[in-house]
Amino acid sequence: MFRKPENARMYWKQFMLQCNDIGIGSLGxxxxxxxxxxxxxxxxxxxxxxxxxxxKSTIAQxxxxxxILEFAPTLSCIVLCGVVGSxxxxxxxxMRVSEQIDALEIMGINxxxxxxxxxxxxxxxxxxxxxMLAMILGIWGGRLAGTAAGIIDPTxxxxxxxxxxxxxxVYFALIKSVVFAFIITAIPAFYGYxxxxxxxxxxxxxxxxxxxxxxxxxxxxxxxxxxxx
Amino acid sequence: MIELKDLKKSFDDKAVLKGVSIVMSxxxxxxxxxxxxxxxxxxxxxxxGLLKPTSGNVLYDGADFVNLNDKEQKAIREKIxxxxxxxxxxxxxxxxxxxxxxxxxxxxxxxxxxxxxxxQVLDRVQxxxxxxxxxxxxxSGGMQKRVALAxxxxxxxxxxxxxxxNSGLDPQTSMVIDKLIHxxxxxxxxxxxxxxxxxxxxxxxxxxxxxxxxxxxxxxxNNKEIILSENEKLxxxxxxxxxxxxxxxxxxxQETGRIPESVQGGIKDAMEEKFNxxxxxxxxxxxxxxxxxxxxx
Ligand SMILES: Nc1ncnc2c1ncn2[C@@H]1O[C@H](COP(=O)(O)OP(=O)(O)OP(=O)(O)O)[C@@H](O)[C@H]1O
Ligand SMILES: [Mg+2]
Numbered sequence: 001m002f003r004k005p006e007n008a009r010m011y012w013k014q015f016m017l018q019c020n021d022i023g024i025g026s027l028g029x030x031x032x033x034x035x036x037x038x039x040x041x042x043x044x045x046x047x048x049x050x051x052x053x054x055x056k057s058t059i060a061q062x063x064x065x066x067x068i069l070e071f072a073p074t075l076s077c078i079v080l081c082g083v084v085g086s087x088x089x090x091x092x093x094x095m096r097v098s099e100q101i102d103a104l105e106i107m108g109i110n111x112x113x114x115x116x117x118x119x120x121x122x123x124x125x126x127x128x129x130x131x132m133l134a135m136i137l138g139i140w141g142g143r144l145a146g147t148a149a150g151i152i153d154p155t156x157x158x159x160x161x162x163x164x165x166x167x168x169x170v171y172f173a174l175i176k177s178v179v180f181a182f183i184i185t186a187i188p189a190f191y192g193y194x195x196x197x198x199x200x201x202x203x204x205x206x207x208x209x210x211x212x213x214x215x216x217x218x219x220x221x222x223x224x225x226x227x228x229x
Numbered sequence: 230m231i232e233l234k235d236l237k238k239s240f241d242d243k244a245v246l247k248g249v250s251i252v253m254s255x256x257x258x259x260x261x262x263x264x265x266x267x268x269x270x271x272x273x274x275x276x277x278g279l280l281k282p283t284s285g286n287v288l289y290d291g292a293d294f295v296n297l298n299d300k301e302q303k304a305i306r307e308k309i310x311x312x313x314x315x316x317x318x319x320x321x322x323x324x325x326x327x328x329x330x331x332x333x334x335x336x337x338x339x340x341x342x343x344x345x346x347x348x349q350v351l352d353r354v355q356x357x358x359x360x361x362x363x364x365x366x367x368x369s370g371g372m373q374k375r376v377a378l379a380x381x382x383x384x385x386x387x388x389x390x391x392x393x394x395n396s397g398l399d400p401q402t403s404m405v406i407d408k409l410i411h412x413x414x415x416x417x418x419x420x421x422x423x424x425x426x427x428x429x430x431x432x433x434x435x436x437x438x439x440x441x442x443x444x445x446x447x448x449x450x451n452n453k454e455i456i457l458s459e460n461e462k463l464x465x466x467x468x469x470x471x472x473x474x475x476x477x478x479x480x481x482x483q484e485t486g487r488i489p490e491s492v493q494g495g496i497k498d499a500m501e502e503k504f505n506x507x508x509x510x511x512x513x514x515x516x517x518x519x520x521x522x523x524x525x526x
Binding site: 007010094095098099100102103105106107108109 | 315
């Protein structure tokens, strides 16, 4: 029987599987929260901007910038910390505790490379895409809510969207989402991979992974904003 | 050939293995027995490289596994199959995918060829085809063990390690697994190392038995010698079971013609009564129990 060191196709398969798990798996929740966040921020901005001097289109501008700069990347990623992070930590924790990782190790497979790396890479690829989607859906949700509540006319909203638009904001958000993606996948992977004990410890470690990655994410958000804005 | 030389392993300050030296018999079932906590699992994990020994050597055909580089370790690992205590099947994959996994990873064979090989080994462990598409959580513990065994042997390993292959199984299923391991060992000419505290397997498949006591090798021999051994600690371990105590007594009576001192109380009386009829002048029993051998004229 011919043996090849390790099969690159298996790694690719694993990567695609993780992209599916992380990307497609969180699509629903990201859609829901981003539409609502956009809607709520339109209503709240309109509520706060009562001065007749400020044109209505400013609402669109503010919604656009808050959604792009903060709400889409940071809020979505905090949700992803819970959704993706706990899944990664408990999956790897379960594999560790039930000796599946040892079984792979015995076969001569580099388990960090086979189990952890594809998760991080899949996160780095899919999470920024999810964030871009969240931006679009957030703004759309804002437009929808503004129109539905009769606060702002869609055409005025659209002109507002185009006013003083800085593409840099989008780059900034994407840079943030890449950093967040790393935190969301790598921290839980570490906690899960190094679990010792049984089912109880898997639970503990996945909770800890979510908490730690959330805090780190907010810290990174602050540092990046201070550095790049 | 696997050889352990003065293997020691401590966790923090706790010495678990205190200098173990063993030469495993090639092409045979090597059984490591001992009570819970005697260090069997740690010993096995040191052998396959899941734990790094504190000192000592694990030699595979003379090459010291502990000090090899990654690439050389990998070459040895490719000759190792291991059956874990809990089966360690990948729960996101079906039975068939589980067994095919090593083939996917390490061969460039076409799908049809891999599927044939999978069927071959699953047949070997007597798993029916309707189980192929099931997930590990959907099959019984005994079946999981068999699938795990199939996965361990699918790449034709030279060395097979089994950590408590029949823990959590009923005696009959245990026996089936034991026999499978024994037969497969002979068929594929593997060197098999089995951790167990099941005395049934010891008697059934113990070509070479190593008794571990508190991190040390206390006794070594085969399944014929073990029952007659005079080693006190070993006797305490194996004759914890009444049944085996009686078995040993019968054996001793047959071999020496005397009722051993370990037999006490009611059983002793019953035996004396049974053998009383024909005790010669030296106190030896003339004939074994009725029914086995026709009584002397
Ligand atoms: N990772 C570890 N860290 C610290 N101590 C350990 C570790 N693994 C095992 N031990 C200790 O080593 C001793 C031997 O454990 P081991 O699992 O080898 O026993 P065993 O003979 O396999 O028992 P059993 O029959 O119950 O499986 C135990 O006292 C255990 O506490
Ligand atoms: Mg054990």
